[in-house]
Amino acid sequence: MTDSAPVQGIKALLFDVFGTVVDWRASLIEDLTAWASVRGVKADWTALVDAWRGAYVPSMDEVRKHPERGFRKLDLLHRQSLDRLIERFGIVGLSEQDRVTITTAWHRLRPWPDAVAGLTRLRKGYIIGTLSNGNVALLTNMAKHAGLPWDVILSAELFGHYKRDAEVYRGAADLLDLEPRQIMMVAAHNDDLAAARKQGMLTAFVARPGEYGPHQSKDFEADQAWTLVARDFNELADRLGQ
Amino acid sequence: MTDSAPVQGIKALLFDVFGTVVDWRASLIEDLTAWASVRGVKADWTALVDAWRGAYVPSMDEVRKHPERGFRKLDLLHRQSLDRLIERFGIVGLSEQDRVTITTAWHRLRPWPDAVAGLTRLRKGYIIGTLSNGNVALLTNMAKHAGLPWDVILSAELFGHYKRDAEVYRGAADLLDLEPRQIMMVAAHNDDLAAARKQGMLTAFVARPGEYGPHQSKDFEADQAWTLVARDFNELADRLGQ
Numbered sequence: 001m002t003d004s005a006p007v008q009g010i011k012a013l014l015f016d017v018f019g020t021v022v023d024w025r026a027s028l029i030e031d032l033t034a035w036a037s038v039r040g041v042k043a044d045w046t047a048l049v050d051a052w053r054g055a056y057v058p059s060m061d062e063v064r065k066h067p068e069r070g071f072r073k074l075d076l077l078h079r080q081s082l083d084r085l086i087e088r089f090g091i092v093g094l095s096e097q098d099r100v101t102i103t104t105a106w107h108r109l110r111p112w113p114d115a116v117a118g119l120t121r122l123r124k125g126y127i128i129g130t131l132s133n134g135n136v137a138l139l140t141n142m143a144k145h146a147g148l149p150w151d152v153i154l155s156a157e158l159f160g161h162y163k164r165d166a167e168v169y170r171g172a173a174d175l176l177d178l179e180p181r182q183i184m185m186v187a188a189h190n191d192d193l194a195a196a197r198k199q200g201m202l203t204a205f206v207a208r209p210g211e212y213g214p215h216q217s218k219d220f221e222a223d224q225a226w227t228l229v230a231r232d233f234n235e236l237a238d239r240l241g242q
Numbered sequence: 243m244t245d246s247a248p249v250q251g252i253k254a255l256l257f258d259v260f261g262t263v264v265d266w267r268a269s270l271i272e273d274l275t276a277w278a279s280v281r282g283v284k285a286d287w288t289a290l291v292d293a294w295r296g297a298y299v300p301s302m303d304e305v306r307k308h309p310e311r312g313f314r315k316l317d318l319l320h321r322q323s324l325d326r327l328i329e330r331f332g333i334v335g336l337s338e339q340d341r342v343t344i345t346t347a348w349h350r351l352r353p354w355p356d357a358v359a360g361l362t363r364l365r366k367g368y369i370i371g372t373l374s375n376g377n378v379a380l381l382t383n384m385a386k387h388a389g390l391p392w393d394v395i396l397s398a399e400l401f402g403h404y405k406r407d408a409e410v411y412r413g414a415a416d417l418l419d420l421e422p423r424q425i426m427m428v429a430a431h432n433d434d435l436a437a438a439r440k441q442g443m444l445t446a447f448v449a450r451p452g453e454y455g456p457h458q459s460k461d462f463e464a465d466q467a468w469t470l471v472a473r474d475f476n477e478l479a480d481r482l483g484q
Contacts, residue, residue, distance in 0.1 A: 177377070
């Protein structure tokens with residue numbers, strides 16, 4: 001957990017998005033509760049959101065295990081998990097359009113309070129981009145909705161692999177025409193940084209201890225000596241001299 | 243060349259870049275002449291720039307003809323053409339670093355005077371993105387250098403095909419999760435619009451009669467009844483109600 005001196009030679013900062021940049025849990029609960037109240041649909045949306053996120057890693061593992069079925073983008077995985085959860089939760093009366101509205105709540109997530117200000121500062125000195133399991137449309141719509149000032153949208157979808165597969169980090173370096181050591185991966189998840197470091201990238205950890213609400217069980221702090229550890233994106237900008 | 247009434251249902255505007263957004267010829271001549279004067283290298287840079295662009299379509303055709311050799315990004319095609327031209331023009335004393343500097347002049351191109359203002363207006367109502375043969379790094383660096391406010395960088399490189407191959411237009415619609423009819427392709431080149439229309443996209447023509455300087459031989463005007471024809475990006479924003 002020691003931080004190094006100001007880091008030389010970085011050209012691009014790539015950000016994990018769900019949890020690192022946006023507060024998906026609180027946003028989804030608020031968005032869906034408000035929508036359901038107007039729409040007149042009753043459900044335990046908090047429990048549904050937690051179960052939905054719980055289906056996230058298993059759904060990507062399915063894609064990983066069956067490459068012969070082709071890559072499926074995250075919007076589709078979200079929709080398939082949602083359909084199962086609607087049944088399991090016994091929610092009735094939802095139309096196709098309702099299901100689209102619920103699924104695209106992932107496009108309307110709210111940034112953490114420091115995110116836009118920090119990114120805006122960091123953008124002055126570096127290429128800033130996403131490196132997320134979200135698909136390109138999801139990330140593009142989210143950036144537009146939340147005012148995230150990305151220079152470039154990089155997504156697992158472009159590489160046909162989900163993080164933490166090595167192909168995602170290597171593919172990002174190739175598209176940016178940079179050496180991995182010229183890229184700093186920024187994430188609130190230690191395992192994402194470990195996978196980025198394995199490919200030679202620099203790493204910055206920003207804890208988001210509220211990401212999973214009362215269910216947070218890990219990532220309260222850095223568990224390796226990452227290149228940088230910062231409290232939030234503003235401190236990251238301070239540390240990088242922006 | 244008739245324009246339709248205000249166009250409904252458009253979600254994204256995708257822009258050709260070289261010639262449509264940036265004035266590659268004047269920028270390259272100015273950039274290389276200034277650099278060469280400091281560096282003390284003598285050459286007819288205007289003739290070199292014209293010959294370099296002349297090699298553009300043939301170099302992409304080579305990629306198209308030999309899929310078994312794999313896709314080569316535009317920076318590499320530019321570099322390979324440059325190496326041949328340096329020899330043909332008898333320019334001596336250029337180091338590897340000099341060749342990199344010359345090749346990346348394509349990353350430092352200047353927008354046409356209306357481009358940034360027009361894009362900034364259009365961005366309020368639509369997703370705006372590139373759909374260019376430039377590779378992702380080139381387009382990202384150019385946007386940063388020129389202040390082009392893209393929401394998303396889409397490139398031939400992502401699809402392993404150069405325009406006017408259908409895969410590029412179809413691939414862009416897929417990544418944005420839009421129907422082709424929800425996308426308007428904007429270009430100063432009639433053949434680019436024809437290829438986009440073939441895939442079901444709407445089309446906007448913006449003439450750039452100075453693109454090739456004294457060598458301009460076509461694209462002075464729309465040669466089909468495109469969805470819209472505008473004098474520049476500000477008029478395009480007017481026409482789209484932004």
